[in-house]
Amino acid sequence: MSNRPPQLSCLPEPTTSPPVLRFAPSPNGYLHLGHALSALVNADLAQQTGGRLLLRIEDIDIDRCNQEFETAIHEDLAWLGLTFEHQVRRQSEHIDAYRAALAKLEAMDLIYPAFLSRAEIRRQAEVVEAGGQVWPRDPDGALHYPTDERHSNRQVAQQRIADGERHSLRLNMAKALSMVEGPLFWQEVSDAGQEQISSDPASWGDVILWRWDAPSSYHLSVVVDDALQGVTHVVRGADLFAATAVHRLLQHLLDLPAPAYTHHRLILGEDGRKLSKSLQSAGLRHLRAEGLSPLDIRRLVGL
Ligand code: GLU
Numbered sequence: 670m671s672n673r674p675p676q677l678s679c680l681p682e683p684t685t686s687p688p689v690l691r692f693a694p695s696p697n698g699y700l701h702l703g704h705a706l707s708a709l710v711n712a713d714l715a716q717q718t719g720g721r722l723l724l725r726i727e728d729i730d731i732d733r734c735n736q737e738f739e740t741a742i743h744e745d746l747a748w749l750g751l752t753f754e755h756q757v758r759r760q761s762e763h764i765d766a767y768r769a770a771l772a773k774l775e776a777m778d779l780i781y782p783a784f785l786s787r788a789e790i791r792r793q794a795e796v797v798e799a800g801g802q803v804w805p806r807d808p809d810g811a812l813h814y815p816t817d818e819r820h821s822n823r824q825v826a827q828q829r830i831a832d833g834e835r836h837s838l839r840l841n842m843a844k845a846l847s848m849v850e851g852p853l854f855w856q857e858v859s860d861a862g863q864e865q866i867s868s869d870p871a872s873w874g875d876v877i878l879w880r881w882d883a884p885s886s887y888h889l890s891v892v893v894d895d896a897l898q899g900v901t902h903v904v905r906g907a908d909l910f911a912a913t914a915v916h917r918l919l920q921h922l923l924d925l926p927a928p929a930y931t932h933h934r935l936i937l938g939e940d941g942r943k944l945s946k947s948l949q950s951a952g953l954r955h956l957r958a959e960g961l962s963p964l965d966i967r968r969l970v971g972l
Contacts (some may be wrong), residue, residue, distance in 0.1 A: 670918050670956045688720035692746075692753070693891070695727040696738035700745045701951040703906060703936040703944045706970040710933055711904045712751050713972070724753035725900055729760045729890055730883050737847075745953045758898060760890050767885035770893045770923055771838065771878060777848070779922065780878065780923035782826050783818055783839040790814060805874060808911035813874030814839060838879035842871055845922060855917045856929040858902070863929075876915055890916050896925035907932045908943060936970055 692708045694700060700708075708815040715722040726742070728734040746753070760767075774780050785793075794804035794812050818826075819841045831838060854865040878889045895903060895916075910932040920927050933942050936951070945950050956966065 679724050688715070688718045689723065689899050690720050690902050691723040691725050691895070691898060691907070692751075693725040693727050693894075694742050694926050695734060696736075696742055697723045697730060697733040698738060698945075699741050699952045699954055701936075701944045701948065701953060702956075702966070702970050703951075703952060704935055705966050706933060706972070707905055708749065708751055709967060709972055710931075710968065714902065714931075720902075722751075722753050723900070723954060724757045725894060725898070726757060726759045727887070727890070729764075729887075731761070732882060732937050734761075741954065745957075748953070748957060749966060758894060760894065762884070763890075763894070763897075764884045766897060767890050770889055770919075771885075773923055774840065774878065777922065779841050779845050779848075780838050781819055781821070781841055781875075782830060782836045783814060783875070783877070784826075784829060784834055784836045785815065785818070790826050801808075807873045811959060816843070816875065819843070819875070825971060835881045837877045837881050839875040840878050842873070842875050845918060846871060849918070849921055853914075853917050853921055854935065855927060856911055858931045866913070868917045869911075870914040870918040872917050874909070888912065888919060892916050892919040892923065892925060895928055896920070896923075901929050902929050902931065904931045905932065906935050907936060955966055 690711045692711045694704055694708075712722055714720065724746070726739055728739065754773045771780065790812050793815055797804050800956075807813060818839075849915045853870070855868055857866045876888055877886050880886050913930055914934070917927060919925075938944050938948055938951065949955050953966065956969075961969075
């Protein structure tokens with residue numbers, strides 16, 4: 670993973686229109702130094718390339734997102750001195766666009782209702798692992814969803830849904846991959862240059878595309894939005910590197926353009942772990958109250 674943001678010379682050949690970059694925070698907590706790095710690298714690249722800089726509020730997780738955090742995002746970004754194009758996209762206002770993408774995948778017979786809770790998946794995995802076998806995990810360490818329901822009787826599933834049973838909608842990964850000819854690549858841009866990354870969506874198993882507790886899912890909405898907003902370069906943290914494989918697959922299935930990607934280094938806490946929104950000491954509001962300036966923040970994140 671690159672330690673520095675990509676240099677101008679490493680960006681893909683300019684097309685006729687300017688690059689489009691975006692910063693896409695979720696209002697489920699206050700912004701911290703990790704967000705500052707992402708936002709600043711996006712802004713610097715937009716400035717160097719004459720590109721457009723968009724802000725997207727990823728607020729589909731209605732239980733965890735709220736207006737107070739959203740307002741704070743705007744305040745903190747303004748304090749950092751960043752200005753974004755005026756039309757801010759709020760995901761909660763575009764559920765129909767995600768539903769339309771889901772319907773397309775449903776029409777391809779790639780989606781199935783999944784009824785197992787996390788606890789039930791864990792129980793199944795424990796039984797299998799107690800027998801000495803390995804239950805697959807995704808790159809974030811979460812257990813794969815068992816594949817049995819891919820083929821469950823449709824009428825029975827419809828009845829369970831009609832009876833109000835809680836369920837999510839998942840992608841049949843095996844079937845989705847059977848629709849891809851050859852390996853899928855994405856273009857990763859770093860200060861070392863451009864690299865074709867061979868993506869491995871199968872490592873994620875049957876990902877959720879529509880959650881029971883929130884409309885849409887991160888994977889589906891991010892792919893739809895990047896396409897609808899004409900994003901040409903996605904610049905975000907290295908924690909989302911592996912997830913790009915799923916995004917690349919969805920772009921292929923939905924016939925959407927594939928942007929280039931830059932996954933920048935993460936800012937780690939004193940414990941060596943990725944910063945979390947609950948860690949107050951690295952929060953931009955906290956640092957501002959301590960008397961730090963936007964320039965100090967730039968230095969703190971290594972820019
Ligand atoms: N909303 C995500 C976050 O706050 C970022 C998603 C992305 O940049 O693709 O971590």
